[in-house]
Amino acid sequence: MRRLYFVILLLVLLAACKSTTVDQQVGAVNMSFVHQVNGSPLTLNTTTYTNKSGEAFTISKFDYFISNIRLIRADGSAYTVPQDDSYFLIRSNDPTSQTFTLTGVPAGDYAQIEYMVGVDSLRNTADISRRKGVLDPGSSHTSGMYWDWNTGYIHLKLEGTSPAAPVDATGARNFRYHIGLFGGYQSKTINNLRTVRVPLGISTGTSRLSVGPNLRTTLQIIADAGKLFDGPTPFKIADYPDVMVSPFSGNVANNYATMFSFGFSSAVSQ
Amino acid sequence: MKGIPNFWMALATQRQPATGLLLCLSLGIWLAVSCKHSAGDEAVVPTQPAFTTTPYPWKKPANFPDPVYDLTKNPLTVEGVALGKALFYDASLSKDGTITCAFCHSPYTAFAHTDHPVSHGIRDQQGNRNVPGIFNVAWGKTFFWDGGVTDLDLLPIAPIQNPVEMGETMSNVLQKVQRSSRYRPLFQAAYGSDTVTTERFLKSISQFLLTMVSANSPYDKYVRKEAGASLTDAAGRGMVLFQANCAGCHAGALFTDGQYRNNGLPRLTNAKIDDRGRAMITAQDADKYTFKVPSLRNVERTFPYMHDGRFQTLEQVVNHYAAGIQDNPQLDPLLKKNGRIGLSLTAAEQADLVQFLRSLTDSEFITNPEFQPR
Numbered sequence: 001m002r003r004l005y006f007v008i009l010l011l012v013l014l015a016a017c018k019s020t021t022v023d024q025q026v027g028a029v030n031m032s033f034v035h036q037v038n039g040s041p042l043t044l045n046t047t048t049y050t051n052k053s054g055e056a057f058t059i060s061k062f063d064y065f066i067s068n069i070r071l072i073r074a075d076g077s078a079y080t081v082p083q084d085d086s087y088f089l090i091r092s093n094d095p096t097s098q099t100f101t102l103t104g105v106p107a108g109d110y111a112q113i114e115y116m117v118g119v120d121s122l123r124n125t126a127d128i129s130r131r132k133g134v135l136d137p138g139s140s141h142t143s144g145m146y147w148d149w150n151t152g153y154i155h156l157k158l159e160g161t162s163p164a165a166p167v168d169a170t171g172a173r174n175f176r177y178h179i180g181l182f183g184g185y186q187s188k189t190i191n192n193l194r195t196v197r198v199p200l201g202i203s204t205g206t207s208r209l210s211v212g213p214n215l216r217t218t219l220q221i222i223a224d225a226g227k228l229f230d231g232p233t234p235f236k237i238a239d240y241p242d243v244m245v246s247p248f249s250g251n252v253a254n255n256y257a258t259m260f261s262f263g264f265s266s267a268v269s270q
Numbered sequence: 271m272k273g274i275p276n277f278w279m280a281l282a283t284q285r286q287p288a289t290g291l292l293l294c295l296s297l298g299i300w301l302a303v304s305c306k307h308s309a310g311d312e313a314v315v316p317t318q319p320a321f322t323t324t325p326y327p328w329k330k331p332a333n334f335p336d337p338v339y340d341l342t343k344n345p346l347t348v349e350g351v352a353l354g355k356a357l358f359y360d361a362s363l364s365k366d367g368t369i370t371c372a373f374c375h376s377p378y379t380a381f382a383h384t385d386h387p388v389s390h391g392i393r394d395q396q397g398n399r400n401v402p403g404i405f406n407v408a409w410g411k412t413f414f415w416d417g418g419v420t421d422l423d424l425l426p427i428a429p430i431q432n433p434v435e436m437g438e439t440m441s442n443v444l445q446k447v448q449r450s451s452r453y454r455p456l457f458q459a460a461y462g463s464d465t466v467t468t469e470r471f472l473k474s475i476s477q478f479l480l481t482m483v484s485a486n487s488p489y490d491k492y493v494r495k496e497a498g499a500s501l502t503d504a505a506g507r508g509m510v511l512f513q514a515n516c517a518g519c520h521a522g523a524l525f526t527d528g529q530y531r532n533n534g535l536p537r538l539t540n541a542k543i544d545d546r547g548r549a550m551i552t553a554q555d556a557d558k559y560t561f562k563v564p565s566l567r568n569v570e571r572t573f574p575y576m577h578d579g580r581f582q583t584l585e586q587v588v589n590h591y592a593a594g595i596q597d598n599p600q601l602d603p604l605l606k607k608n609g610r611i612g613l614s615l616t617a618a619e620q621a622d623l624v625q626f627l628r629s630l631t632d633s634e635f636i637t638n639p640e641f642q643p644r
Contacts, residue, residue: 127343128423128469137427138440138468148427150418150551181553185420186411187530189552245553 025107027211029071030218032099033090034263035062038226044092051229053236057162057175062092062225063145064156064256065118065134071105071209072112072197079106087119089134089145090223107212113219114197117257118155121182121193125151147180150245154180155192156256158228165241175237177228178244179253192249194257200265210267220263231255321462323347326477331485333493334523337408339422339480344473346480349460354478356456357471359643362446364436366392371429371475374401377641380568380632381405381482387579391435398543400579402564403572405484405635411528415561415577418551422479423472444471484567484635485523492629501629507619508626515591515613516623518604519563525630530560531602534595534611535576545578559600570631584627588620 035042037049037059048056066088069081080086081102091097123135131137135153137146145154158177165173183191198221201207211217229235233251243252326346330337344350357363358371374389375381381404383389389397399415413419419428429435430443447453448466457464460474489509491499501509512520521527530548548557561577575581581590595605595612605612615623635641 125420128421128472129343131468136468137424138444138471146427148419148424148431149414151420151424184552186417187552188554190554245550247553249553 025213026104027107027213027215027217029102029105029209029211030099030216031102032218032220032263033066034098034220034222035092036222036224036226038224038230042092042225049226051226051237052234053229053238055162055164055229055237057160057164057237059092059158059160059225061157061159063090064223065089065145065153066115067119067123068114068116068195069102070114071102071110071211072114073108074111074208078114079110081105083123084132087123087134105211108210110200110209110211111207112197112199113209113221114195116193116195117253118180118182118193119153121191124153124182125185150180151185152180152182154178155194155253158225158256162237162241164236164238166238175241176244177242177252179249179256181245181249190245190247190250192253194253196257196260198260198262200262202262207262209265212267214269215267216270217265217267219265222261222263224259224261225256227259228252228256231258321458323349323460326351326481328480329483331483331490331523333490334406334485335409338411339408339476341408341480344423344476346477347460349456350474350477351481353453353456353460354474354476355641356453357447357475358478362450363430363438363443364392365438365442368392369436371426372643374429374435375404377638377643378636379403379571380484380636381641382568382572384571384573387574389435391429391432392437395434395437396542397432397434398545399577400574403568404479405482405567405632406524406565407479407482409524412562415564416548416551417530417562422476426472426475440468444468447471482635482641484632486634487567487630487632489626489629490632502625504622504625505629506626508622508624509629511615511619511623512626515615516566519602520566525566526563528562530557530562531604532560532598532600533591534598534601534605535578535580535590536594536596538578538580541578547577556600559598560602566627567630568632568636570628571636584624585620588615588623588627591615592620 040047040049042059042062045058045060048058050056067086069086070078072078088100089097119135123130137148145157146152147154156177156179159174161172161174163173165175168174179192181190181192183189183193199207200209200219209217209219229237232254235251240248243249324347326348328341328346361367361370363370369392374383376383383401386396388399389401391397402415407413407422410422413422413425414428419425427440430438430440444466453466454464457466457470461470488499488501492501519527519529519531546558548560548562549555551557570584573582575587581587591605591613592615593612595601597606597611601611
């Protein structure tokens, strides 16, 4: 008799929650972004690195948006993180910004993660009511990653000092890379949005990230800021100490699009 | 108190089948309801007292096209406009409390600034470009000389954060407004809550700017064939010349096509910066040294002229098009027709054109007390 009651209770519960969580197996992925420069940990301001052109430099700021995240299965099908939950601003001086959790991920195995570096053109032209959280141009968090004079978000910012950079008005030798532009609203501009895919393992063939209701899934992605100088189009700080709204910004975007790699993943039963 | 132990005892022992069944069902229903609550985010219990706003009677002038701004996403209310106006005239939007929006956009000059060639801001700093007037922004496709801002709602962020204008950060401004007791009733009236958000702040300023419709110049009354409306003979001749020579760019009822063009201004040798105009936004070579075609409404009052404020009088401006244009790779084709650079205009024709431009002055707009500080 008691078993019958339990069955009835279960049926009522199932009916109540059909469309939400009970019948769909989901899990969460704890994401973290770890910053390096040419394979060494990124330390702001104090550590000197050297690019392949032989120029020494330090980094004072390394911030970027990650958006439109998709988890791709081995068969090519994918889970797309809901749009409104898919914007993250990673800041090198704010450890809490470097980790976030994707919830509601359908259970299963995933082979690759895909995301955009920057803010897509639709959200870049959206009504102010759809610019919340890290996209709020009035928030101190977003401050510095939004161009108020050229409506749009800065996809990625790298700043620092280098003896190779020319002396600026303050006597400092600074470099600044502020890469934005999403293709334009009413007329064409450069489009510096880049979508990257990272295999979820050491090699594409063996990559696998398991997600499920009883799993604690962790994924670490490495972002190597050194690639900004030494990507497909290597350049010297001396030649391009400041890149913002110029055609060369496309090369910088192509370079940093290669900076992401798989760190490690784990899926532990809980 | 007695009922509670009994309830739990019944739950723990389940001696009576009927009680158990009832318990299970009621627990299930309760869970079902709570489950529904957690799934839907609209299940918010109303705690604010009901508030009402008064719709602002915004009207499109009969001789104007449909507005570009989507008024349905920010319905104008009397309360929202009043809040926007308060913010427009509030110097605390600037870093040191010295500069209001109206500092550069004076209602008496059709919301332009006539004392300086270029904008100036906190600590007597100077900008790079001439302050444009504010009117008919509901028809603006883009804003600023280079069209860098594509949405009226996002416009105020630029002057607020520009270090040579108001020099403040948006987050500081929002905090200052939130702390100010003056704004609490204004936000409450406009939004039913005194919480300051980026969206409310920006959209209320938009609301005030959207009310600045200028469409009652002598020219407007003339084209709408209103009783007693007429143009002077000179202005009438000027209108014919305007349509033949100028309306290709200063097109339609707005007197601008909203496009970016190069009008052959010679480089100023002592200019502070090499202002590449639209190309600074798009990074496209074709956009180098092009600037947005400005409206000519109220142009008599919005001197100086051109993006760098180099001309003081309308006569100088018209003479530039007749005799001052310098050829360059970006020169607009409309100013280089049949191999001739510039427009063919005699001195008398230039004078008539100026008279026509003066007929675009909307005194009712400029003196409208609704736009002026209290």
